[in-house]
Amino acid sequence: MARDKKGSLPTGRRATVRVKTARGRTVSSQRWLQRQLNDPYVEEAKKRGYRSRAAFKLLQIDDQFKILKPGARIVDLGAAPGGWTQVSVERVSSGKNKGVVIGIDLTPVEPIAGATVLAKDFYDEDAPAILTELLGGPADVVMSDMAAAATGETQVDHMRIMGLAELAHDFAREILKPGGAFVAKVLRGGTERTLLDRLKKDFAKVRHFKPEASRADSAEMYVVGTGFRG
Known part of the structure; x- marks a missing residue:
């Protein structure tokens, strides 16, 4: 994944991850999980060792x-x-x-x-x-x-x-x-x-x-x- 010139913004196209419906998981929690899995800042935070995308x-x-x-x-x-x-x-x-x-x-x-x-x-x-x-x-x-x-x-x-x-x-x-x-x-x-x-x-x-x-x-x-x- 590429980064911008300041190194703080991850860029580049990624394949969308779809979350399968699971028993016991609410619609809102399913949406939250899908958003997290497809958020480039979440992925980049993990790579850099940051504790949150914030x-x-x-x-x-x-x-x-x-x-x-x-x-x-x-x-x-x-x-x-x-x-x-x-x-x-x-x-x-x-x-x-x-x-x-x-x-x-x-x-x-x-x-x-x-x-x-x-x-x-x-x-x-x-x-x-x-x-x-x-x-x-x-x-x-x-x-x-x-x-x-x-x-x-x-x-x-x-x-x-x-x-x-x-x-x-x-x-x-x-x-x-x-x-x-x-x-x-x-x-x-x-x-x-x-x-x-x-x-x-x-x-x-x-x-x-x-x-x-x-x-x-x-x-x-x-x-x-x-x-x-x-």
């Missing part, structure tokens, strides 16, 4: 905005299963410039070489102080790919994920250094304007971005703030 979303975000710089201090909120943490380690620990990557998630994460991942709630009052100590100073980037479990109710799901993005922003304000960057998953649905207005007060530039690795039929996109005013 790793390519961060690769494409960074290709666009250049936020994961060698030597940077990174905080990955809601790090499980670890794909974004793996990408961060690759990109900030380049050559002699060894960055620091700290992940945090309530769900325990298998160890990742070059990173520290805490099994802890970032809502905890002591979390910013603990992370700052582990980082050795304020963060250059705070990022979140968090998403609440889907309910099937579009507006409810939208409000829940926007709530997580707002909490991630609140956290970022406590731990980012001036000039730092913030990335968070959001869903289109009408209330994202509130978050954008908040971010524009704290960051010099705020933009929406939908990586090619985000499925076309998904309302998912990312908000990226750069130039934290501190």
Whole structure:
């Protein structure tokens, strides 16, 4: 399979894999399995040793905005299963410039070489102080790919994920250094304007971005703030 010039997007034609109907498998689970089997990012993630296809979303975000710089201090909120943490380690620990990557998630994460991942709630009052100590100073980037479990109710799901993005922003304000960057998953649905207005007060530039690795039929996109005013 070929790759694009940036190395983050698998390309090339593949034979479609069809999933046979199995007793006990629902129609929705059968569709999910077929989508997974025919998703080039799932295959490429396995080849590269990434823990999830979501790793390519961060690769494409960074290709666009250049936020994961060698030597940077990174905080990955809601790090499980670890794909974004793996990408961060690759990109900030380049050559002699060894960055620091700290992940945090309530769900325990298998160890990742070059990173520290805490099994802890970032809502905890002591979390910013603990992370700052582990980082050795304020963060250059705070990022979140968090998403609440889907309910099937579009507006409810939208409000829940926007709530997580707002909490991630609140956290970022406590731990980012001036000039730092913030990335968070959001869903289109009408209330994202509130978050954008908040971010524009704290960051010099705020933009929406939908990586090619985000499925076309998904309302998912990312908000990226750069130039934290501190």
